[in-house]
Amino acid sequence: KNEVEQSPQNLTAQEGEFITINCSYSVGISALHWLQQHPGGGIVSLFMLSSGKKKHGRLIATINIQEKHSSLHITASHPRDSAVYICAVRSQHFGNEKLTFGTGTRLTIIP
Amino acid sequence: KAGVTQTPRYLIKTRGQQVTLSCSPISGHRSVSWYQQTPGQGLQFLFEYFSETQRNKGNFPGRFSGRQFSNSRSEMNVSTLELGDSALYLCASSFVVGYEQYFGPGTRLTVT
Numbered sequence: 001k002n003e004v005e006q007s008p009q010n011l012t013a014q015e016g017e018f019i020t021i022n023c024s025y026s027v028g029i030s031a032l033h034w035l036q037q038h039p040g041g042g043i044v045s046l047f048m049l050s051s052g053k054k055k056h057g058r059l060i061a062t063i064n065i066q067e068k069h070s071s072l073h074i075t076a077s078h079p080r081d082s083a084v085y086i087c088a089v090r091s092q093h094f095g096n097e098k099l100t101f102g103t104g105t106r107l108t109i110i111p
Numbered sequence: 112k113a114g115v116t117q118t119p120r121y122l123i124k125t126r127g128q129q130v131t132l133s134c135s136p137i138s139g140h141r142s143v144s145w146y147q148q149t150p151g152q153g154l155q156f157l158f159e160y161f162s163e164t165q166r167n168k169g170n171f172p173g174r175f176s177g178r179q180f181s182n183s184r185s186e187m188n189v190s191t192l193e194l195g196d197s198a199l200y201l202c203a204s205s206f207v208v209g210y211e212q213y214f215g216p217g218t219r220l221t222v223t
Contacts (some may be wrong), residue, residue, distance in 0.1 A: 031209065041148075041199055043214040086154065090209065097167045097208075099144070101154040 003027050006087050006102035014110055019074040021105045023087030026068065033099070034061050034072050035086040043086075046072070079109045113138065115204050115215035123221045129190040132218045136183050136204030142166075143185040144212060145177060148199040157200075160185055161208045189220075197222045 005024045034046040047054050047061040054061050063070040074081055087102040116135045124130050136143050145157040156169035160179035177187040199219050203212035
């Protein structure tokens with residue numbers, strides 16, 4: 001079982017729909033990151049969370065540390081939101097910290 | 112403020128050769144991390160540097176190494192290249208270790 005699991009793997013929605021992408025992890029973490037990757041490879045960091053909820057424009061990220069779960073929500077989705085969304089957790093193993101990534105959710109928004 | 116820059120952007124090497132990739136962080140950022148992205152394995156953490164010292168390391172063989180200079184610029188080196196090393200290599204910088212990371216555009220390495 002991977003340390004970081006994302007769902008769904010693929011998501012297609014109509015413009016304007018409310019989008020939810022989920023991330024579950026199995027280890028203790030110091031932080032969770034949500035990243036956006038557009039075709040061509042460029043990665044943008046959307047959020048870094050250690051507790052609670054953060055909002056930036058139409059994007060909202062939440063984390064529940066007890067349940068080891070995070071969600072990324074997109075309100076009023078737009079075709080420019082089409083990208084791969086990646087969850088990553090920062091955890092410590094015997095004094096060595098590392099980032100472990102989920103496999104990503106490919107989001108396609110249809111006009 | 113200029114973003115993270117990586118050079119070269121594209122590289123083709125032959126099996127058995129070695130390669131050095133370069134990363135210049137955002138001005139003022141002192142931590143640099145390196146990642147490998149492949150279609151099969153996704154994104155994987157290579158190593159993280161702060162103040163010229165490797166602070167954290169992923170699960171890659173010793174053929175993968177890196178260093179950070181006093182101006183925070185970083186290089187990673189892969190020796191004895193294998194076909195499986197073909198990947199997009201991404202560098203990210205942050206103010207200090209554990210802060211939000213800003214990614215560069217990546218270097219696409221092809222090993223033939």
